Amino acid sequence: MDSHDIATLESLEEHLFSAMVLEHATLPAYLTALYSIKPGTNQDASNILRVVAVEEMLHMTIAANLLNAIGGTVNLTQTGFVPSYPTYLPDSIDDFQIHIEAFTPSALETFLKIERPVYLGTVQQRVVKRRIPNHVWCLSPNKDGTTQYTTIGEFYNAIKESFIRLEAEAQAKGSTIFTGDPAFQITSEYYYSGGGKLFPVTNLDSAVQAIDLVIEQGEGYVDEDKPTGVFDQYGEIAHFYRFEQLRLGRYYVRGDKPGFPTGPAIEIDWDAVYLTVVDPKLADYPEGSELYQAALNFNIAYAQFLALLTEAYNGKRELMMRAAVPAMFDFRNLMNRLIRNPAPQQHGRHAAATFEIDATNAILGTAKA
Amino acid sequence: MHLRIDPTRLTTPHEAVGDGHYDAVIVGSGLSGAIIAEQLCKEGKRVLMLEASPITNKSLRGYNEYVTNFFVSPSKDNQSPFPENPNAPMPRTPTLRKLQPGEVNTNSYIVQAGPYVSDSNYTRTLGGTTMHWEAKTPRMLPEDFKTRTLYDQGLDWPIGYDDIEPDYQRAEREMGVSGDVAALRYPGGSPYPKNYVYPMQGLPLSYLDHMVDRGIAGTSVELDGETIPLQVRPYPQARNGVPNAAYDGGKGYTPVGAVNTHQVDIGERCQGNTNCVPICPVQAKYWSGKTLAKVLRMNDELDKGEIKILPQAVASKVEINPENGHVSGIQVKVYKTPGSPEHETITVRGKIYVITTAAIETARLMLASGLPSSSGLVGRNFMDHAFILCWGLMPEICGTYRGSSCTGGILDLRNGPFRKNQAAFSVDIHNDGWGWATGSPYSDLTSLVDDGNLFGGPLRQGLVDRLSHQLLLAFMIDVPPSESNRITVDPQYTDALGNMRPNLSFTTPEYSMRGAAYARQFAKTVFSRLGVDDHTQYNPENYGYVVYEGVGYEIRGGNHLCGTHIMGTSKNNSVVDTNQRSWDHANLYLVGGGSMPSIGTANVSPTIAALCYRSARAMLKQLS
């Protein structure tokens, strides 16, 4: 067992929570890019961004299912759950930052990096040592954060292996790590879409299946014996290839080889985008302005949404449909409104949601005090 | 879901004529055409499908263009998503006007000979009228199949409800119906087999439905000495919801989302766009493209059949072999572009012929081919539901303009002994306000601004007061068949390709008007229980204005076109047999609402779909 293996149930729980942080961390970036596209334009890009964002939400929910399955506690309201942007994600080749920014060629490149499949790199080791500023959240196998996972795939592989090992150990003792309340499992009927991708995690098989789904949807099919396909075994196309279609200007169809799509053409109108302030902060907006208030209101609503999700993941799963889903639709409207408003003194750039959840909670806390 | 109509699946006039190996020629790509094609291809048959419109809009982008067309059309009528096509025109409501006695309106595609003007329409485009159907899928009641025997009204079917029940189940699977069987205990008992559940759980009732239910649950009406308790119940709908784990003996169900040329994940669950009619923007609603997508996929499977689709192909004449009365071919006019009448005329052939172009077009084609049938009933017994609308303002904010167009209704008067005397009805509670009746919410906005002289805060308050309280009840009233309600053709009225246009003569029968008059009273009763401020007003200038017993009503069509080639027990009392096969022409099937001898109080599509399965079995038997 390597030093960076996940040896304890407690450590696995921490990793699964990190998985939720990770999956969620991409959302502000994807959603901002999505809503920066001027309505009625760039329909292909919009559809792709929307699908990916929805699946990131799905992945976060799968991570919650995994965490709940082993009796862990999901809490999205804890400090640091929403990172401060820009934030870092690991990549096999080099570090990169995720920004909250409009849909631009550089944003697209970032998205490709986020979803880049393992095999494309030259990964030999699971963890690396990088220089990452202290305040920045990162995927780390240990609490001190001295080392980090090389890729997201490696991170999930570590989790998968840990599940297998810890369950084997438990079975050997005549018990199981799957001690969580099955009533906490979020299944398709509670979720946004009826696609049948959410299933309860109640044992090792379903846990492994769930982790594979996350990996495949993100990076593509990773069976080492086969070259990675554009489509998975269900005919689904992985996030990386979805984004690559935008870069290559053409859709993949079944049978296409990576890098050589043959489907219908895609055109992108980079001008039909509201250019937003990059990594906006409340401080960028004039205090007391309608804009400031709206951005703050968004953050408050988002903080409340995370609290609601926390409840939904902790047994009140009917809240998913009744409250969390409508809230998601609301964010679309709120973000759109922010993005269409020019930000004063920001060189003609438009506003965007800041996602400063911790700061907002601090402001609210002060206000209460 | 992947829908790929790649060039190899589209055929050309030349190829279509040269290919003598089609098992079936299907005219139309709507609900019936798609389901029958799917059933035939599944069994290895080769199908040629004729579609009158161009097939350019086969991707999601194309579908979205329909949505955009709708958004930018100030009139926002049912057909506004679909471009004008003089070569395959369709009825459009804005061209209607009231007729004076004896007057004929030839400005609309359907020549309206009156006395009543129908605003019913159907869509001639890939997907047919499933493009704008509302997707409510109640079944007909067992009693609806024998109204003559039971109530001395209308015509009996040659088959019973039990004969068609298993096919209802097949149709409900194919269309992906969300519904709650337990909530649908119809008057006369549940028509569902024990333990049956719909593929998906019922769509939640709207806030408005709940408010109406609070007002009427526990109350009843007296009709013909019978006490009828009232309740708001959810409609089954062919719209994606939450899959029911208990479906199919516990196997569950996977919803089919939007179809597209490439992968897109959308439409697997209704989002509440409140726009089922005329077009669901996310394809959560079933349309026949979803079934066609399955057919097209079969082309890649070895043991399955094949489909070829010929677009811009308008069937002009059914040709008959005089020796045996069989259909020898279908003459088709294939036009180059919708903007020009230029076309070539070809004849396509197959072993059997299936015409699925909806009651009006099917009758039109048969009559234009000189085939009124032995009984002379082609075109006769035209039926459509008579709708009357009643509307008002709820005493509290009820959140109108949210949710699918209609989620719940009052189904308690769909059946009962009163049907001896007056037509039954089903009541829809509309989530989209008074739109259908008054052009709300635009008409309200303009009147608040232009007539109300409101602006700023009072305008916003006025909008809330006026719109968020809106309730509209739509009564779908049974219309029995009457031979004089009919479709004819007349060589003086033709379209751009020279095809004769359908002419319609129609009167709402007295039996249905009695139901309509009672419906108005019923609405008043319900309104008084709810404290609704009744704003119903029928305008004598409206094309649907009818005076009955001294009181005026506006009757609107339901787009539930039926009865122009009814099924029956012999060639003398009907046009087709119980398998929708023509009595006169053994290799011809006329499939669709036209075969139905009654329509009861159910939206007709699920029944049409169920009949397709029955007919497809007969076709396969005939072909083998």
Added chain:
Amino acid sequence: MHLRIDPTRLTTPHEAAGDGNYDAVIVGSGVSGAMIAEQLCKEGKRVLMLEAGPITSKSLRGYNDYVTNYFVSPGKDSQAPFPENPNAPMPRTPLLRKLQPGQVDSNTYMVQTGPYVTDTVYSRTLGGTTMHWQAKTPRMVPEDFKTRTLYDQGLDWPISYDDLEPDYQRAEREMGVSGDVTALRYPGGSPYPKDYVYPMKGMPPSYLDQMVNDGIEGTSVELDGQTIPLQVRPFPQARNGIPNEAYDGGKGYTPIGAVNTHQVDFGERCQGNTNCVPICPVQAKYWSGKTLAKVLRMNDEPDKGEIKILPQAVASKVEINPENGHVAGIQVKVYKNPDSPEHETITVRGKIYVITTAAIETARLLLASGLPSTSGLVGRNYIDHAYLFSWGLTPKICGAYRGTDCISGILDLRNGPFRKHQAAFSVDINNNGWSVATSSPYTDVTALVDDGNLFGSQLRRGLVDRVSRQLLFAFMIDVPANESNRVTVDPQYTDALGNMRPNLSFTTPEYSMRGAAYARQFAKTVFSRMGVIDYTQYSPSNFGYVVYEGEGYEIHGGCHLGGTHIMGTNKNNSVVDANQRSWDHANLYLAGGGSMPSIGTANITLTIAALCYRSTRAMLKQLSFETTTGATIHKTTGYHHGFSRHCDT
């Protein structure tokens, strides 16, 4: 005021037919009949007055019966106070219905041959239409007398405003007009003599009037390049108010209250019953009974004349002496009671004959007598104001249903160069809500209860919201004379006594419709300045529905009947001369609105009254000429000079 019609003043058919000493036979007891009788009796003349209705309601109690009739009538139309009388029927609004092209509606008393159906009515009862008149008494503006010359529209009068002005003053005194001359600076300058004041001070504008004025004062409209500033001004009204001490050179004025068989102190000032039409419950409003009361008092004075009134007497035929064309007598059908057509036919005679039965009945009688006049214009040029309503809810409670029906209006468009192109109008601000348009407030109550499903406090709130905020503009639109708008008779349509009923063919002229279309726009403009929610809706099934340039309007009649025997300069262009004397029949006067060749934008009663003074001067001159020359116009048995007094004290 004492009104005593004791039995000695009522005469019988026998007596009336036998008495050959009448100076004048006056047909009708309305405003013209009463004023002419008063002027003649004052000069010692003997008058026989024929009244088609029964005279039972001559006391205050009788008057109050009318009020009760109105209160218990659910329809509450203008004629509701007055009982049905098949022997002397009158038009009633609830019977009207829309005509299809070519259709004739003969169910109503007035046979309507269309295309337009009018809801104009007049009353056949003691007091005539003054029983239900609104009593607004604006004068016609000087330009109204010469619209042909000035605007190339309609017909000029043979007399001018200045000719009529002194008689306007007489009429205003007789009717007891409250008004504020300074507020009435009509477009085109004040038509009043310097220092003239009305007998009583102007009625205070209603709260609603003030609210409208707050919305429009200081704003203007542009019309034909002219900028017309707007303002709400009070109408002069024949309704008792506060006497003006400056009146009559400082002599002041004493109002005349309710008339009665015995003394009652009542009606000397308007109380705001808001029921001027159809009946003022306290008689603060002028009605011709007040003048008749004066006439009856004269019977007691030695140097005054005498009046006899024959009730239930329906004039059926004007008989002509073929030799000289003079009227030889009037055939009268006198019925026993209103429920039975049983009657006797008599002929009454006098030196002169005065027919004052309003434009429609007067024309009907002449035509039924076979007297279309040399010009053929009897019955033609029928004129009535076209009324268009626009109504809505004010943003704040405006206190509708208080005050007289109408106190003020917008008078700024009564005249101007635009009259070359479109009809002028006067705008009434109605204090009685939407009642004239929608039958509010009853329709509101029933709608709120039956359709609105309201009760209890929500109903009360609903009523406040719906009723207390009602504003209605009634546009009184000028209608020029047009020969094809006419009254005719047809033997197939008769009443219970066998008299031919009037038939009416009428279309609102294009010129007036253009005014109506502008009026609708004008209302919208004013509404938008006030923030009024416009509820105006014209129903295609309404009898007055007219489509003009693609837009529908409901045109209502004004009960301002003019033009069926217009005055003019000669027998070829008119029926009567400037004194309302028939060109063809030298001893026949046709007095009333029918003589008016135009009606402008003024309620016509005041002008009718003014003309009476002019005509009576001519009558007196004619009678004195005959007396001094000894010439007799006709011979009848029992004729003798002078008269015997019938005093009972």
Added chain:
Amino acid sequence: MNKTEFYAKLSTPANDPASLALAAIQGDGEAGTYLRGVYDQFLAFSVEVTAFSRFDLEGTGQGEAYFATVIQVVGYEILEQLLDTFTSIINQTGGESTLVRNDLLRRRLFGNERLGPIARNIVKLWFTGNWYQLPRNWSEKFGPAPKDVTFTVSANAYVEGLLWTTIGAHPAGAKAQGYGSWANPPRIPEFGSDAVVR
């Protein structure tokens, strides 16, 4: 581009009015400053007559399109007259209550025969995304505007109609609120307290 050029370009069918307006109000120099000022006035007027904040209005992304639409249909001069009238009313009623301001707006703007229909059409634009054909008597009096027919400014203008926001609903076919959201009571946004109960 100055306002004459702007108006001229708007008359060319191939040009997208919204982008033109955006370019115009972002333009350099005096012309740009001037047009920005007019656009600011336009938004200030719109805030007053819709009771939506400037943030809400800009949040629809339709401001430039509506600005261009008004100019395209009725021309520059009339919009400037309208906005100048509005500004003078605001200056005149500084510190006064809304009721006083509304009275003046009614008398001088909404009740102005020339400007009233335009003012109402701007309200309707924001609420529905539709330009409604002006009343016939307006065109007869002030000359017909060639583009004055009823039309939807764009598909997105339809989607962004504030009508729907006002009542806590969404435009049919867009901005869905999610599966089952219709079962909840509507959330009707609050707005300024100057609304009178009708």
